Amino acid sequence: QKEVEQDPGPLSVPEGAIVSLNCTYSNSAFQYFMWYRQYSRKGPELLMYTYSSGNKEDGRFTAQVDKSSKYISLFIRDSQPSDSATYLCAMSGGSGGYQKVTFGTGTKLQVIP
Amino acid sequence: DVKVTQSSRYLVKRTGEKVFLECVQDMDHENMFWYRQDPGLGLRLIYFSYDVKMKEKGDIPEGYSVSREKKERFSLILESASTNQTSMYLCASSLFGTDLPDNEKLFFGSGTQLSVL
Numbered sequence: 001q002k003e004v005e006q007d008p009g010p011l012s013v014p015e016g017a018i019v020s021l022n023c024t025y026s027n028s029a030f031q032y033f034m035w036y037r038q039y040s041r042k043g044p045e046l047l048m049y050t051y052s053s054g055n056k057e058d059g060r061f062t063a064q065v066d067k068s069s070k071y072i073s074l075f076i077r078d079s080q081p082s083d084s085a086t087y088l089c090a091m092s093g094g095s096g097g098y099q100k101v102t103f104g105t106g107t108k109l110q111v112i113p
Numbered sequence: 114d115v116k117v118t119q120s121s122r123y124l125v126k127r128t129g130e131k132v133f134l135e136c137v138q139d140m141d142h143e144n145m146f147w148y149r150q151d152p153g154l155g156l157r158l159i160y161f162s163y164d165v166k167m168k169e170k171g172d173i174p175e176g177y178s179v180s181r182e183k184k185e186r187f188s189l190i191l192e193s194a195s196t197n198q199t200s201m202y203l204c205a206s207s208l209f210g211t212d213l214p215d216n217e218k219l220f221f222g223s224g225t226q227l228s229v230l
Contacts, residue, residue, distance in 0.1 A: 006155075008153070032217050034217065036219075041223070041224075042223050042224070043117070043203050043205070043221030043222050043223050043224050044156075044203075044219075044221050045220075045221065046218055046219065046220075049217070049218070088155070088156070090217075092217045100158065100171075101158075101217055101219065103155045103156040104155060105153060105154065105155035106155060
C-alpha cells in the first residue's frame with residue numbers, strides 16, 4: 001500500500017465549476033500537508049500548505065486536512081482554464097531539520113472554457 | 114523569485130553512457146534534491162544534499178550518484194545509463210530552517226526529460 005494515494009484523474013470540468021481534489025494517507029506521523037501545481041512541461045510549484053488539521057483559504061483555493069480520517073482536500077472555486085494543470089498532494093513529518101516529503105501521484109485537471 | 118535552473122530540457126543518450134545532469138539555484142538554499150517523475154509513480158527522491166560535499170540517499174539511489182562541490186550546484190550522475198532510467202528528472206532546493214515549513218517548501222526546476230536508447 002502506498003503511503004499517499006491520489007486519484008490520477010483526468011478530471012474535466014466546465015469553467016466556473018467547483019473542483020475537489022483529494023488524497024488519503026496512511027502515515028499518522030505526517031503533520032505538514034502541501035499542494036503543488038504542475039503545468040505541462042514545467043516543474044511543480046508550491047500552491048498551499050497547512051499544518052495539522054483544519055482549513056486554510058487563499059483566494060479561490062481552500063485546503064482542508066482531516067487527520068482523524070487521514071484525508072486531505074483542495075477545493076478550487078470558480079475554476080478557470082488557467083487552473084488546468086496536474087495537482088500533487090505532498091506531506092511530511094515536519095518535526096524540524098530535513099523531513100522527507102512524500103508526494104501523491106498527481107491528479108490531472110482540465111477546465112473547459 | 115527563487116530560480117532553479119536545469120542545464121538541459123531534453124536529453125537523448127545511449128545505453129552505457131555516463132550522463133551528467135546539472136542543477137543550479139540562485140537563492141543560497143542549503144538543501145538540494147534530485148527526483149525522478151514517472152507516470153503512475155509520482156515523484157521519487159533519488160538523492161539529497163543539505164550542505165556542500167554532503168549527500169544522503171533517497172528512496173531510489175541505485176544506479177545514480179551525486180556531486181555537490183559548491184552550494185549553488187548539485188549534479189546527478191548516471192554512471193552507466195540504462196533504458197529504465199528514461200524519465201523526467203527534477204531538481205529542487207529548499208532552505209534549511211528550524212522554523213517550519215522552510216525545509217518542506219521545495220522550489221523545482223523545469224525538469225530534464227531524459228531518454229536512454
